[in-house]
Amino acid sequence: MADSLTLAFLDKLWRMPFSGESLEKAKYGILDYIASAFAGRADAGVMKLIRAADEEGGRPLAPVLFHGCRVNRGQSALINGFMGHALDYDDVHAEVRGHPSTVILPALIALGDRGGDGRRFLEAYIVGVEAMARIALALSNEHYERGFHNTATAGALAAAIAGAHYLDWPAERAALALGLAATQAGGLRVHFGTETKPLHAGLAAAAGIRSLLLAEADVQGSRASLDGRLGYFAVFGQGEERARAELLREDAVPRIVSPGLWHKLYPFCSAAYFGWHAAEQLGRIPLDRIEAIEIAFTGRSDAALIHQRPLNGEEGRFSIEYIAALILSGQGIRAGDFQRVPIDGEIRAYMDRMRRTNVMDEPPGVRYTRITVTLTDGGTVTAVGDRPKGSPGNPVTEAELERKFEEVVTGPNAAAIREQVLRLDEARDVRPFIGLLGEG
Amino acid sequence: MADSLTLAFLDKLWRMPFSGESLEKAKYGILDYIASAFAGRADAGVMKLIRAADEEGGRPLAPVLFHGCRVNRGQSALINGFMGHALDYDDVHAEVRGHPSTVILPALIALGDRGGDGRRFLEAYIVGVEAMARIALALSNEHYERGFHNTATAGALAAAIAGAHYLDWPAERAALALGLAATQAGGLRVHFGTETKPLHAGLAAAAGIRSLLLAEADVQGSRASLDGRLGYFAVFGQGEERARAELLREDAVPRIVSPGLWHKLYPFCSAAYFGWHAAEQLGRIPLDRIEAIEIAFTGRSDAALIHQRPLNGEEGRFSIEYIAALILSGQGIRAGDFQRVPIDGEIRAYMDRMRRTNVMDEPPGVRYTRITVTLTDGGTVTAVGDRPKGSPGNPVTEAELERKFEEVVTGPNAAAIREQVLRLDEARDVRPFIGLLGEG
Known part of the structure; x- marks a missing residue:
């Protein structure tokens, strides 16, 4: 032996x-x-x-x-x-x-x-x-x-x-x-x-x-x-x-x-952590100032985020839209948000303005999520999440x-x-x- | 679906x-x-x-x-x-x-x-x-x-x-x-x-x-x-x-x-089935007429037969020597022979005359076990087992x-x-x- x-x-x-x-x-x-x-x-x-x-x-x-x-x-x-x-x-x-x-x-x-x-x-x-x-x-x-x-x-x-x-x-x-x-x-x-x-x-x-x-x-x-x-x-x-x-x-x-x-x-899928980091940098933006929200993922890094329009907080664990809406609305994230509880009208209104894109031309190993908010006044604000809490460093x-x-x-x-x-x-x-x- | x-x-x-x-x-x-x-x-x-x-x-x-x-x-x-x-x-x-x-x-x-x-x-x-x-x-x-x-x-x-x-x-x-x-x-x-x-x-x-x-x-x-x-x-x-x-x-x-x-x-390993078929064809040969017994396997088809000198019937499940000895001695095979029971002296004496060889030059798919008994009078008897009970046909x-x-x-x-x-x-x-x- x-x-x-x-x-x-x-x-x-x-x-x-x-x-x-x-x-x-x-x-x-x-x-x-x-x-x-x-x-x-x-x-x-x-x-x-x-x-x-x-x-x-x-x-x-x-x-x-x-x-x-x-x-x-x-x-x-x-x-x-x-x-x-x-x-x-x-x-x-x-x-x-x-x-x-x-x-x-x-x-x-x-x-x-x-x-x-x-x-x-x-x-x-x-x-x-x-x-x-x-x-x-x-x-x-x-x-x-x-x-x-x-x-x-x-x-x-x-x-x-x-x-x-x-x-x-x-x-x-x-x-x-x-x-x-x-x-x-x-x-x-x-x-x-x-x-x-x-x-x-x-x-x-x-x-x-x-x-x-x-x-x-x-x-x-x-x-x-x-x-x-x-x-x-x-x-x-x-x-x-x-x-x-x-x-x-x-x-x-x-x-x-x-x-x-x-x-x-927070109890949500780690694939949403980069987008969460981007949203945190944007902070609160009132709904009536927002025309559209684009969420761009490197590669297919959103694959695990299977819910774009979650019906409750449990589905929201696998939704960048839900997490971004909680932050942009100013509600913020609490553990209870990810139970099987209904999603209120304001959060749904934020999610309804969101769409995803994928950035396919980054080199392997580069990973971020970028959120771009187009405002009703014609301006845009944008933030890149690449170092969420919990990631190395x-x-x-x-x-x-x-x-x-x-x-x-x-x-x-x-x-x-x-x-x-x-x-x-x-x-x-x-x-x-x-x-x-x-x-x- | x-x-x-x-x-x-x-x-x-x-x-x-x-x-x-x-x-x-x-x-x-x-x-x-x-x-x-x-x-x-x-x-x-x-x-x-x-x-x-x-x-x-x-x-x-x-x-x-x-x-x-x-x-x-x-x-x-x-x-x-x-x-x-x-x-x-x-x-x-x-x-x-x-x-x-x-x-x-x-x-x-x-x-x-x-x-x-x-x-x-x-x-x-x-x-x-x-x-x-x-x-x-x-x-x-x-x-x-x-x-x-x-x-x-x-x-x-x-x-x-x-x-x-x-x-x-x-x-x-x-x-x-x-x-x-x-x-x-x-x-x-x-x-x-x-x-x-x-x-x-x-x-x-x-x-x-x-x-x-x-x-x-x-x-x-x-x-x-x-x-x-x-x-x-x-x-x-x-x-x-x-x-x-x-x-x-x-x-x-x-x-x-x-x-x-x-x-x-019989409750013994299927790798011994071909040799069993060969022994059955030889039938009983009295011990005092036997000089040596060679058991030849195609390729490494004896790999699963891990006991050449089993100590009891349970080990005998994985021993062509034990199975061949039961048949050559004339005792024959019964289900009880494969329990943890001691092996009697006559069977051990048969096993002591046996050795294995491997035939490495047969084409793939050809599988048999050949038993050759050298007799004390100088003669040999041999049998090939290639179609044991339970195999196709x-x-x-x-x-x-x-x-x-x-x-x-x-x-x-x-x-x-x-x-x-x-x-x-x-x-x-x-x-x-x-x-x-x-x-x-």
Whole structure:
């Protein structure tokens, strides 16, 4: 086994050092996941999954966050994974090309009844993000472009690895769970724009849990599932050699620190973030001064924004028109704007003056959204959004994340949850904390 | 949706006619699955999965076959799928390049509490085999050769399709479940030779059940998951066009009839079947007349036969030496020989005289195993096995399948089960039949 890539990768992860900075990043990652999940807690899809879990039944060992009920571990991972990603409000990671926290943290929460201290929980999360970023890099962009959804395909493996680390398994045993996760990896981007996109996060977390439980039951499988001609990277990626370089690369800084998690201040699709930045620069323009509004996207970067005339705030998550109208009207953006609430007449009037264009002659890698407002007096005003909050060089600060948390998370436990997250490295046992998250 | 490949495929399946011949083949397929599962009912892996299911808990809606206990539907599909394939005793299908019945039937059994008549059960099974064969052909051999295990990757979709047909869903709704299955499709051949190989059958059946339950819970996803540039066949196969030809091909005869299911008379790896055929031609040769035995395989066709000196009957499933020794000694083969029972001294003495060689200069497609016995008197006898029982042109007959069933399935219900299978098309309600299968 000495030259097994699988075991060498796990050995490397198992020997990771944990700096104070990485532990801080992990705390804010947890804080942001909790805020995102809280905002999605009553999403229609969450309620469907809770009903389905109730039909299945099972030992109530793990929480449905913020619902005051417990379900079996797999269902907990499924529902909390969906919940965190339901509004597309959760973090992303450029190397993952997907959403790490809403896969890894639900898997760890589903194991919370096993005990363990807060430091162990943070470390397992850091290891999970590290694993998911390296696996996704090793798969290469071609994997995503072929049609796989990294959140799911890399996520199942990362969830199993994080869980095995949390359970303090030796790398040899983690390799068994990893193999069981690799053989369950799947997830197709053809489902983007439907509830199955956030479902992928939950399915990946649940596959990770299933793999750990099967390994605990002593079901035997390959412990070298990433290796060789038939291994995971040969089948899903560009082969073992390319994978080896990414999986075993020596880095001084963990991936949760650099490039780090990108956080969102608002629960709308990241494809609208550039246009949001442009609108913010324009500020309020009264409707009666506006003749027409052109929104120009580089390339097809508006592809994910499937609603040009959304019917409610939920559809508005995938509409630059809705977001621009909220800002140009002076209403501004609040988290509640993206629930299934009707859109008022003034916002609709702004949207009715908008049309999209695409700028196809920019070089690859150049990305912006430009908003041009033609005024009734014949003049025009224009702004280019190319560095929205959350993009590289314009990160969301810890203070802004705390404000997001405060704005989003309501109820009697909000302050206690925030305080416990920010002191999680001091917790002797995570169970009270996870119990608090589960309360309705 | 009219030109959706996904919906066109389901429409075609939903309009399948059911000949008397196909219904008869389905009955014998069920009979053989039951015999294979009965033989594997106490396999170590089955016992592990039952303990894990007990840990998870859940509404006891569906049986663990022959164990007198009920578990949740997903666990029932998982365990019964594993059980049917545990000994590699179950049917295979050349177009599937894998094991259809041990995926499709456990999914249907897991839905058995919903009622439905026997004819519907048989038809859903026929549709499932048809779907799995067409999907696997559409994926092409390259899919298997890349490292995917068709039993799992095509199986999850076939299980969802068969289940939706059994539940009498319209094709539009079946398309939703199919999409949820497609996005869970996975399974790597890197696990061959471990318990995770039969686990794949169970995981595929369970993914099919999960897809149906999520669709019932109204979780939304793509209903055109097989279509286009990001669809299942673009991602896992050779693209939509190649898939379209296979999925929609006009055939007069269903795939369960032609090429039909291949059945095994003995629970050992099909890679040993050619050598078994050679040994059968040699018959008994007393040990004291034998100097040496050479077993020659075309190419690397012995790759799956991982035990040259097996320690017990279970390892003997993957040993041509064990099988040849049973025949040359005159003991003959019985199903019980492949349990975890010690191997007696005479058989070991035969095996000790054997060695393998590989014939590397035959053209592709030529496959045989040749056994050459050098006698103590200086002479040699030789035989070539190229048409073992079960291979094309030498099928297992219905009478032989009934004999397999009688030899394997013991206990007070055996005769009643056999009778009910062979009259399943007359059953008004499958629940009593499935209840009988579940009894310990």
